[in-house]
Amino acid sequence: MASDTPTEYLLELEDIEAGYGRAALVLRGLTVKVPAATIVCLVGPNGAGKSTVLKVASGMLTPRAGAIRVCGRDVTSNGPQQMLTSGLSHVLQGHSVFKEMSVEENVMLGAYTLKDKAEIAERAGFVKDLFPVVAERWSALAGALSGGQQKQVEFARSLMVSPQVVLLDEPSMGLDPKATQTVFDQVVRMRDAGTAVLLVEQNARRALETADLGCVLDLGRVHISGAASDLLQDPQLAELYLGGRPAEPAASTASG
Numbered sequence: 460m461a462s463d464t465p466t467e468y469l470l471e472l473e474d475i476e477a478g479y480g481r482a483a484l485v486l487r488g489l490t491v492k493v494p495a496a497t498i499v500c501l502v503g504p505n506g507a508g509k510s511t512v513l514k515v516a517s518g519m520l521t522p523r524a525g526a527i528r529v530c531g532r533d534v535t536s537n538g539p540q541q542m543l544t545s546g547l548s549h550v551l552q553g554h555s556v557f558k559e560m561s562v563e564e565n566v567m568l569g570a571y572t573l574k575d576k577a578e579i580a581e582r583a584g585f586v587k588d589l590f591p592v593v594a595e596r597w598s599a600l601a602g603a604l605s606g607g608q609q610k611q612v613e614f615a616r617s618l619m620v621s622p623q624v625v626l627l628d629e630p631s632m633g634l635d636p637k638a639t640q641t642v643f644d645q646v647v648r649m650r651d652a653g654t655a656v657l658l659v660e661q662n663a664r665r666a667l668e669t670a671d672l673g674c675v676l677d678l679g680r681v682h683i684s685g686a687a688s689d690l691l692q693d694p695q696l697a698e699l700y701l702g703g704r705p706a707e708p709a710a711s712t713a714s715g
């Protein structure tokens with residue numbers, strides 16, 4: 460009934476149950492929805508299931524129950540290649556550039572499902588405009604780039620297929636503060652250029668400062684969700700996930 464109905468969401472994960480092999484469920488009735496032109500971030504402790512959510516969305520892991528829809532169309536049983544052509548592109552946790560290949564070759568791997576040469580050239584121009592470092596280092600070996608620059612090559616590769624939603628797993632992992640800032644700025648540019656983002660981050664405060672909407676994952680479900688700016692001000696959330704209380708307007712006298 461829900462499939463093929465008009466929706467304001469580009470991606471809907473609804474009541475998802477998923478796990479690995481015979482092990483216990485990791486996701487237990489998880490619902491996450493990504494509207495257009497939005498960065499939705501998913502935060503939670505190590506092992507909470509954040510990467511598992513993205514694996515389900517990109518078809519790497521088939522859910523045991525629940526539904527996945529892209530623009531209202533049911534894609535629950537799609538495998539990875541079909542999810543890609545349905546509009547979901549996944550940038551994995553960790554680094555996934557091929558260091559001994561050029562930046563160009565790495566980016567073009569993202570176009571392997573495209574046939575039309577004009578479209579491929581148009582997309583290459585688009586990602587080079589969006590990520591200047593990719594254009595500047597187009598012929599260089601990817602392994603010669605810094606970690607933050609390599610992450611931008613991965614972003615560029617993921618955008619070659621014009622995805623509806625790009626799934627980003629811990630893009631700031633292993634980066635210094637300056638490179639982290641650049642990567643988060645680029646996530647905002649991706650959104651502003653028309654691609655919605657489902658962002659998983661350990662750096663919860665930084666992710667919520669960047670995102671429009673946030674979801675806190677706990678025990679395989681979304682525990683709290685809302686505007687990212689509201690979540691940043693939630694005292695309980697700050698205590699549990701953000702490493703301290705929210706910033707207070709006026710300082711009080713310190714004690715003990």
Ligand SMILES: Nc1ncnc2c1ncn2[C@@H]1O[C@H](COP(=O)(O)OP(=O)(O)OP(=O)(O)O)[C@@H](O)[C@H]1O
Pocket residue numbers: 479482485503504505506507508509510511512552661
């Ligand atoms: N390939 C796998 N096979 C079996 N169990 C797995 C596999 N991948 C993840 N798990 C288990 O699923 C649970 C959730 O893992 P997941 O990687 O989704 O967590 P995460 O929130 O992304 O953690 P992190 O912040 O450390 O990246 C963990 O208990 C983990 O051990």
Ligand SMILES: [Mg+2]
Pocket residue numbers: 509510511552628
């Ligand atoms: Mg993870």
